[in-house]
Amino acid sequence: MLARIKSEITLWRVIVGIIFVTGIYATYIRFFEGFRASTNLSDQMPWGLWVGLGTLCGVGLSAAGFGISAAVYLLGMERYRPILRSAILISFLGYLTVCVGYLYEIGLPWRFWHPIVMWNHRSVLFDVCICIMTYTTVLTFEFAPAVIEKLPWKRLRETVLHYHHKILIGVVLAGVLLSSMHQSYLGGLYLIARGKVHPLWYSQYMHAMFYLSAIPAGLALTVMAIYLCMRSLNVRIDPSILSDCGRMVQMLLIVYAFFKALDLVANQAFGYAFQRTTEAGYFWLEVLLFLAIPITLLSFESVRNNLERLYWSCAIVVAGFMVNRLNVSINALQTAMGTHYVPKWSEFASTILVIAAAVMAFRYAVIYLDILPKAPAKPTYRWMSNGGLPAQA
């Protein structure tokens, strides 16, 4: 008995346990002792890690859902249909973490519904709230068939799926537009903070920069998730789909790099990158991780065609994306606000708890629902030889 229990304790289970215990304790502090006890936020830094990591990264990394559903449903790229559901699921869970994070962020969480009835058309944040709420509903709708098809009642199942299919295209279209709007509005939030946001990041096209950077990052996260599912959950996806995604990530990153450089030149902000400031340091870290390294790596066929190398390249993209969002939301503001903000442990713990819960939900969904095609029987890794090319069976 004891031996059996002992064999159940694995490294990852211990880590998950620690994440849940500390996260729940941090949540308790947040809701029962308040902001002063649970955060290092101040009048000089009213938005911190919860917004930077939880919301900006959470929404940004969930961008694959609308990207791939647009590609498959609207542009007819049937090739990507096998990864469509997983991308939608990642987005759906990502938006759920953002909705939960919203309750941590606002000072009066029981008034979370106020933006639904109290409108302010001039507020970017209002638009973000409404778009995220609506789009989360759209994602629920897009993801629903995965659950409905598992219902035991045949008549109900078929009726619902029949009508679902009839309005699906319209909903997908609305979802793409909603996503495009709020992905960019998250950058638009900082437009009004001119004079506070460091010139390396501030521009009148910040919203466009956010939009362009979110799509490759979301796609990279989807590639990562699918690779992990293939490694541990017996999922079988044609690896050439993933290497095509890698190529797409690279192209989108080049597009973003082009416009970012153009923007810096237009704002005459390039000079700031060569000053001896912390901001310049963070800027180059971002350029290195989000642009320079991945664009170089992904240009090699040997990287794109090797799943493990592709995975690590995408991991660097995701890390670089997170540096970018934290730069905009925290590092770019510190000098002008005259403060130095380091998040408290409880800010990290609560954010990681929400992310860990989403990752676990993803895992169980892949196991119990038809999210990704699974190998029928014993896994064979024939296709892993020959540089990961599919077996010519």
Add this chain to the structure above:
Amino acid sequence: MAQEKAMLIDIKRCIGCMSCETACKQLHGFGTDPEPTLSDTAFTVVESRGDKFVRKVCMHCEDPACASACPVGALDKLALGPVVYNADKCIGCRYCMLACPYQVPRYQWTKLAPFVKKCDMCVDRVKAGKPTACAEACPVQATVFGNRSELINEAWNRIRGDSSYVPHIYGVDELGGGCVLFVSDVPFEKLGFKPAPSGNQPMPTLTQSALGDSPKVVIMGGTILSALYWVTQRRREVALAEAEEKAVINKIRGERS
């Protein structure tokens, strides 16, 4: 309609007695210990800059960044002048604090049900026809209260009558203007007045172009995407029809041979 009210703060006249600070704290029932910066219990403070004293207080902008930023419209600019906060609407997102170019709004970080705190230009007193508490308390008329247009005239009279004044009224045009006006005998940039981040344009104009584009983007994007969808569907139909045709032809050919 009542005329827009304002306050004129004369940095040359200010003697740094802090009566305004104390009066403000008394009116709101806060402890009377002076605080170094604005806080949730200090809506105005007197900061010393060299041998001068500069009051820090909400500027009550004509087109306030905070009011445009608030997602639930909890901040409002009254025709009477004050920018007021409706605690019943606030959700505590603190976007107003990020948006305010003067870094005025403060938050009750220690409370479990925290609210935003800032100067409301004694709106209840002003509605009752009384001056603000700080202006009333000032012993040397360094802060005076009145109609905005009259105060601008008064400020120009002071500048014209005394050549030591800087020929500029801070707050008339900056960021679209506000209801707190400063005159000074020391250049404003030397007193810690930062250059206005968007010149004489109100801050909300910074977001208006991005928000104004969205209907266009939605209509254009929707049209383009629908068109693309139609094209892909049509191509699929054509491909299917062609395949069928081919199959029929092949069948006929097969029968002939």
